[in-house]
Amino acid sequence: MKQRRRVSVVGVIGELLITAGVVVLLFLGWQVWLGNLISGNAQAEEAQALSQAWDREAPAEPAEPAEPAAPVGPGDPIVQPAPENAVAFANLIVPRLGADYTRPVAEGVNADVLRTKIGHYPGTQTPGGVGNAAFAAHRTGNGSPFYDIEKMQIGDSIYFEMEAGWYKYVVRSLEYVHASGVGVLDPVPQSPGIAATDRVLTLTSCNPVFTADERIIVYSLYDTWFPRSGGAPPEIAALAQASAAS
Amino acid sequence: MYGALWRALPGPWWLRLLLVLILVAAVLAALVLWVFPWADHFVTPQEVTVEQQ
Numbered sequence: 498m499k500q501r502r503r504v505s506v507v508g509v510i511g512e513l514l515i516t517a518g519v520v521v522l523l524f525l526g527w528q529v530w531l532g533n534l535i536s537g538n539a540q541a542e543e544a545q546a547l548s549q550a551w552d553r554e555a556p557a558e559p560a561e562p563a564e565p566a567a568p569v570g571p572g573d574p575i576v577q578p579a580p581e582n583a584v585a586f587a588n589l590i591v592p593r594l595g596a597d598y599t600r601p602v603a604e605g606v607n608a609d610v611l612r613t614k615i616g617h618y619p620g621t622q623t624p625g626g627v628g629n630a631a632f633a634a635h636r637t638g639n640g641s642p643f644y645d646i647e648k649m650q651i652g653d654s655i656y657f658e659m660e661a662g663w664y665k666y667v668v669r670s671l672e673y674v675h676a677s678g679v680g681v682l683d684p685v686p687q688s689p690g691i692a693a694t695d696r697v698l699t700l701t702s703c704n705p706v707f708t709a710d711e712r713i714i715v716y717s718l719y720d721t722w723f724p725r726s727g728g729a730p731p732e733i734a735a736l737a738q739a740s741a742a743s
Numbered sequence: 744m745y746g747a748l749w750r751a752l753p754g755p756w757w758l759r760l761l762l763v764l765i766l767v768a769a770v771l772a773a774l775v776l777w778v779f780p781w782a783d784h785f786v787t788p789q790e791v792t793v794e795q796q
Contacts, residue, residue, distance in 0.1 A: 512744045520774065527779045528786070606792045618792070633792040638783045643791075679793045702791045709790045 528638060536640035540613065544588040544599040544658075545740035551660045551725065574625030574722035575661040579604050579617060587624060589615050589632070589642070590656040590663075590733050593649055597736060600642045602657070606633045615642050621682055621699075624657035624664040625722055628684040628693040636702045636713075643702035647671070649715050655698065656733055662724040663733070666698040666717035673704060674712050681714045695719070 580586045587602040606616035615634040622628040634642040653668040674681060681701065684693035696719030704713035723730045729737035752759040 509744045523771075523774060524779055524782060524786075527775060528783060531775065532779060532783065611791065616792075635791055638786075674793065676790060676793060681793055701793055712791070712793055 532638065533641045533644070536613070537642075540600050540640045540642065541597065543585070543613075544601045547585060547588055547601055548599070548658055548737070548740045551658070554660065571722055571724055571727070574664055574719075575724075576626040577623055577659055577661060579619065579623050582607075582619070583610050585614060586617075586659065588658040590658055590736065591649075591653075592732060593653045594645050597739065599658070599736060599740070600634070600640075602632060611635055612639050618682055622684075622696075624659060624666075624698070625696065625719065627696055629682060629686060629697045629699055631682045631699040631701065633701045636704070637707050643700065643713075644706070646700065646702050646713060646715060647704075647706075654720075654732055655700075655717050656730060658729075660725070662722055662727070663730050664722045665720040665730060666696075667720045668715060668717045670716050672714040672716065674714060676709070676712055678712060678714075681712075686714075686716060 577586065582605040583603055585601045585603045588599045589602050590599045592598065601614045602617055603610050603614040604617050604619065606618055610616045611634060615632050617623070618631040618633065622630040624630050636643045636646065649668050649671065651668055651670065655666040655668065657664040657666075672681065680687040680689065681699055683689050683691070684697075685691040685695070686697060686699060698717040698719070700715040700717075701712050703709045704711040728734070749759060749763070752762050754762075
């Protein structure tokens with residue numbers, strides 16, 4: 498007969514404390530890795546579903562019989578108005594953040610929108626428009642769409658996929674501001690009262706990573722656009738094919 | 744506490760081990776599915792926008 502050990506109060510408290518410590522460590526692992534993996538995948542799937550829906554509405558036309566392609570730009574981009582709050586209307590595709598990086602973008606920057614998507618600042622331009630199109634997303638938790646945003650380099654491409662096609666921006670500079678630095682949303686960033694002539698893209702997130710003391714800002718300039726009928730831009734064609742196939 | 748749980752479980756040692764593993768898996772699933780997302784709301788910075796203050 499085994500001797501039956503008495504359950505002591507101190508023993509129970511000790512085991513509870515050890516359990517709490519393990520749970521906290523698990524939480525940290527979930528927060529920086531597993532949780533982001535799960536919600537990041539969910540966001541990528543949502544972006545691919547959007548992309549497929551747009552493809553169904555406007556299937557790519559077969560290429561015209563080979564005319565020597567004159568180096569003519571596609572003209573001014575179609576600018577779609579922003580939808581109602583929380584409605585997804587674009588995908589953000591950033592090759593620097595991963596070969597398969599695509600995330601859905603919705604109207605609004607309140608907590609509910611940002612929990613699952615990249616948010617578009619209401620009242621700012623939409624992709625392709627003259628002026629400043631501004632977006633915000635999380636850097637910790639919630640899928641962390643902008644976790645690596647400080648790795649963006651001058652000249653990097655940023656694409657918006659929308660119903661009408663793909664809008665290409667090229668990164669021009671990074672800036673760090675306080676949380677009250679609303680000047681980054683000006684039509685010409687940090688220049689209140691100046692009328693816009695350029696098409697600017699502004700991305701905001703928290704900085705330093707894991708804190709909210711400052712904001713990191715990535716400015717980009719509009720480069721060109723690719724109408725949906727002409728197919729995806731070469732740089733992200735592989736990603737577009739993958740979402741069409743899945 | 745855990746010793747008492749082990750003794751409370753029925754069957755031979757391998758059945759107890761199996762039951763313990765199932766219990767641990769259930770607790771982990773509950774943590775990941777519900778508790779951590781809820782706790783995350785209080786821990787991580789939620790402000791990523793610039794705002795007039």
